[in-house]
Amino acid sequence: ATPTSIMVGTGRAAELGVLFRKGDALQGLQEVKVIAFDKTGTLTEGRPDVTDLVTLAGEEAALLAEVAAVEAKSEHPIARAIERAAEARGLVLPEVAKARAIAGHGIKAQVGESALLVGNMRLMTREKIDTSAFEIPLAGLADQGRTPVLVARDGVAVMVLGVSDPVRSTSRQAIAALHARGIKVAMVSGDTRRAAEAVARDLGIDHVEAEVLPKGKAKAVAALREVHGAVGFVGDGINDAPALASADVGIAVGTGTDVAIEAADVVLMRGDPCAVVTAVDVSRKTMGNIR
Numbered sequence: 001a002t003p004t005s006i007m008v009g010t011g012r013a014a015e016l017g018v019l020f021r022k023g024d025a026l027q028g029l030q031e032v033k034v035i036a037f038d039k040t041g042t043l044t045e046g047r048p049d050v051t052d053l054v055t056l057a058g059e060e061a062a063l064l065a066e067v068a069a070v071e072a073k074s075e076h077p078i079a080r081a082i083e084r085a086a087e088a089r090g091l092v093l094p095e096v097a098k099a100r101a102i103a104g105h106g107i108k109a110q111v112g113e114s115a116l117l118v119g120n121m122r123l124m125t126r127e128k129i130d131t132s133a134f135e136i137p138l139a140g141l142a143d144q145g146r147t148p149v150l151v152a153r154d155g156v157a158v159m160v161l162g163v164s165d166p167v168r169s170t171s172r173q174a175i176a177a178l179h180a181r182g183i184k185v186a187m188v189s190g191d192t193r194r195a196a197e198a199v200a201r202d203l204g205i206d207h208v209e210a211e212v213l214p215k216g217k218a219k220a221v222a223a224l225r226e227v228h229g230a231v232g233f234v235g236d237g238i239n240d241a242p243a244l245a246s247a248d249v250g251i252a253v254g255t256g257t258d259v260a261i262e263a264a265d266v267v268l269m270r271g272d273p274c275a276v277v278t279a280v281d282v283s284r285k286t287m288g289n290i291r
């Protein structure tokens, strides 16, 4: 393609809500064989809700207030869901000290005299928390494709919450359109295998990598490249930045975090995954490679 046609192509894409930050991304995208999507906030709305709450202690309200107070210190969408659940019950949140987010795991903090841990099973394993008392509710959440959030206080598992994040209304359509263009679709998620697979099955995704830590997302991109060739990666979060940077074409959802946008070659102005299809079409047309 000539410099002029690249200019026309990027202009056309911009009108359609797709920002190509570099001309070679327009070139790169038509060569992509597989596109990997982050799940949370990309294929899903990124606005999960608390659907379940299980505690043994019989002090549900006080415990939820403590958990919400800890989550107020976290940036994760799950944290917002838990804060809303506490707000809906009109709970007053206690003071929190020494809050520390642990990427891909959750968060720990001090509430009054107690040390609280809030996060996934990986966090509990890492901190050697025995979660066997919650085996049955955890299995129930997994069966429903929900994401479990576990809470430990002073080294003892005390609560499990279930959260669920609705799939975006256009995700299925976007994936079908990519398949129709001969592009394979993968999902790379930090969420549990059961929750990730439930969404992937629903959307018709070919390949799922779940329980991936942020630095593992870049590795997943490299592995996909080995098997399929050039890789596009679509994501919205801080945890997606390494994968966006290492993909052949990194595509950030414009409603996502600045860190993701800065790491990307292409930015989608809206949260709609169908904009990825638009980007592919503009790139193929511009490169005179209409298939």
Ligand code: ADP
Residues within 6 Å of the ligand: 039, 040, 071, 074, 075, 076, 078, 079, 103, 104, 105, 106, 107, 118, 119, 120, 147, 148, 149, 189, 190, 191, 192, 212, 213, 214, 237, 239
């Ligand atoms: P993702 O965007 O796929 O959720 P992350 O790496 O941000 O990936 O998080 C991975 C997992 O770690 C989450 O799915 C969740 O189980 C857990 N997690 C991270 N932060 C929190 C938090 N503040 N509260 C509860 N769980 C969390």
Ligand code: MG
Residues within 6 Å of the ligand: 038, 039, 040, 041, 042, 235, 236, 237, 240
């Ligand atoms: Mg995300």
